[in-house]
Amino acid sequence: MNAYEWLILPAVGSAMLCLLLVPLGYQVIARGVIFADLAIAQWASLGTLAGLALLPAYALAGAPLSSLIFALLASGVVHLIFRRLGDAKEAWIGLLYVVGASFAVLLVSGDPHGAQALQRAASGDLLWAGRPVVVATAMLATLVWMLGRWRSAWMSGVAFLPVFAVAVTYSVSLAGIYVVFATLIITPLILGACLGERPALAVCCAIAGHLAAIGCSVVWDVPAGPTIVVVTLAMALIWFLALRGLAAQNLRALRAKSGGSQ
Template sequence: MEIISFLAAPFVMCLILVGIHCYLGLHVLKRGVIFVDLSLAQVASLGSTVALLFHLDHHSSLNYFISLGFTFVAAGYFAWAKKYEKYISQEVLIALVYAFASSAVLLVVNMMAHGAEHIKEILVGKILWVTWMDVLKTGVIYSIVALIHYIFRKQIIAASMEKSDSSSFWDFVFFSLFGVVITSSVGIAGILLVFSFLVVPALLSSNLVSSLKGQLLLGWVIGTILSFIGMTLSYVLDLPAGAIIVVVFTVLPIFVLPFILRKKIAT
């Protein structure tokens, strides 16, 4: 009972994160912008770090909205760049934004007394220490994002799937909603774990199932199982939850994908 009570809120938070990130991950894979998550996450972290520099509490509303403002700027830039992807790859611009934000975070952190601890939290988050109030707030935010995705699903899916004539407006809507999710997630789970939630379930399910609905359902199952394994190992072995969950998520595709791809080629 002790392990259940201790891990209940973190595990439910993992399920919420897997739920929204797996869906967004399928969009990201279709768009071919795999590292946009890392880039936006780093931009969100830059906004949070700048807010801390001005002595704003890390978990305050003002800190969150400053971080969100930074991600909206990056989202607008990526949406604008989509119009010119025939001339320059979006991945190149995403990498440039990531490099800029990462270096800027290091420069800002250098001015802070407890910069090393902040860098660690940016990378692996604090998933093991979330409260039920954190779960509730995150669930509400993601439910609103999911509702908007559902209402405008035809337009948003078309913007991701049809690479030729996608509207800049719907690209901006997608990246902005993506930025809202990332800003909320990074403060909880850290950059590396958010990236794992986004990419791994979507990558595995998209190589096993053809339909979007099937990919989403299978991705949720994969994410749930891996989250449970990671949480359990963290508790039993007394290891940092964020780091061990990332290892569990990433080690699976590293060893399993070669077999999946070999079977696809053979058929």
Template structure:
């Protein structure tokens, strides 16, 4: 245990990366929860990961445009496939999303089978490297975040099924390379789930929950020298449980939000 790890030069960019991910994933997560397709982000993130792995196998630069195009193309194809399956078999959409996730995961493992650094690449994809985000990555993510939020709040319900899936794929493709699959899922689902009882001010409360979890998780991981992504996920889960329990034990905390 040491306080030397509390370096603002490292934790600051990591926290900013988390806030950028939360900015888009919290509102998207509420929609995902409403539609009952909770595991869509795992599937899309894993498919985007296949694009990243495939580009790496072909020898493209890790942070180059070829990798981004490969990841986004894979995620977009996955999004279009899920659009079609929801239209064709809406009653089993969640099951199909789970099957797609498993297929994508196994495909990724096969692509990495002959890579001597395959285990490291897989760990980076799942847990992420949030402590080592670059200023260029943050700038790209900031631009993408503004674009996604503008489309989301500007079009509202007019996006349609295909539009929602494609916008979701765009947001997840960027975030999974920044923070990893686990943090993408946590950022999408936990704040939305913990604030489901809030009818008003739900969005800012969910954003605040996620931001506090990133701040607490990054600080704890630095002090105890633990993997940052895993600690942030656990911090978010713990804070989410506390908020949900508070909402049940003391309804007045969100009673004002239940009024019409």
């Protein structure tokens, strides 16, 4: 058992990540611009790289302060795009993402380990999660669920983007861009098509996918980030098919009961 104790923190981090991002994913989908979250995540990652290359290594609860600044900057730009450039918002958000990714490549172009830095920003390193960022993610997840329960209008209004930017900052520090995007979108998109907005069930599915992926990553010695994306997608599809089959079975039973009563 002691040989696997080190997996407790990554497992807890994964669960907190799902609790934080899945409810936000429903809001992202409802707003109709899926790639806004990817653009903000890219700028949060750019902030991390900029902090490493140009700025002192200031951190806030385990995440680089530069990452938070860049994510808030990107969320402000996204807000302006929504307000002023609605007809072309998808194109402008795509441009924001491409510019952030290009700046990231330019920042590390002179670093012999630049390719590794870019890979780490994209794929993350969840298996070696730090305790401070896991604790911060848990606190943010609690805040998001409290706001969703008691101040839902805030989450669908102007407060969403700042909260989202902070959440993405810690999520990218914990797991990388790919895992953040997949956790935000996969279960709300796939299970939402079957069940509507059921964040608790979608979170359970996402956690199951993350934990299964961590197990696969350890057993087969493959990168955790891409494994989480692939396994979470497979898990969501399995749950979707199972729940749709269960719903069809219940409907047939109800019709049979109704026909028998007649």
